[in-house]
Amino acid sequence: MLVLLPLPSRCPEEVLPADPWTVFSARESLDLACGPASLSWAGKYAAKLAVIELLGLTEPVWSDVEILPDEADCRAPGGPCRARHRPSVVLSGAARTAAGGARGGRIAVTITHETTAAAALVVWDRTATAPV
Incomplete structure (x- = not known):
């Protein structure tokens, strides 16, 4: 599933729903506080939309x-997590129920950003043994 989210500007307020705190969990908000807000917010939002669509x-x-x-x-040594993490x-x-619980496979995600768009690609490998 691929979701492309056009960015009217680099302001998260113009990309996200009226109250972005209803979109992101406390753990996600902590991660977002560490990086360039508009790109991070838009990328995570696009990824969430892609997963939601994928799971129906x-x-x-x-x-x-x-x-x-x-x-x-x-946990890897060598610098701050935010600078190099894979989502x-x-x-x-x-x-979790829609994905089949712990035996539902693994959902992988990649996020990219440009000046005018954020995109997320999610792939659901139902044969993987790793829990979702």
């Missing part, structure tokens, strides 16, 4: 889909 959630609870730094990258998808609630 019609009434998503935004906090059920989190886009967080990969824990293995954060990972963490599911809970209805999103």
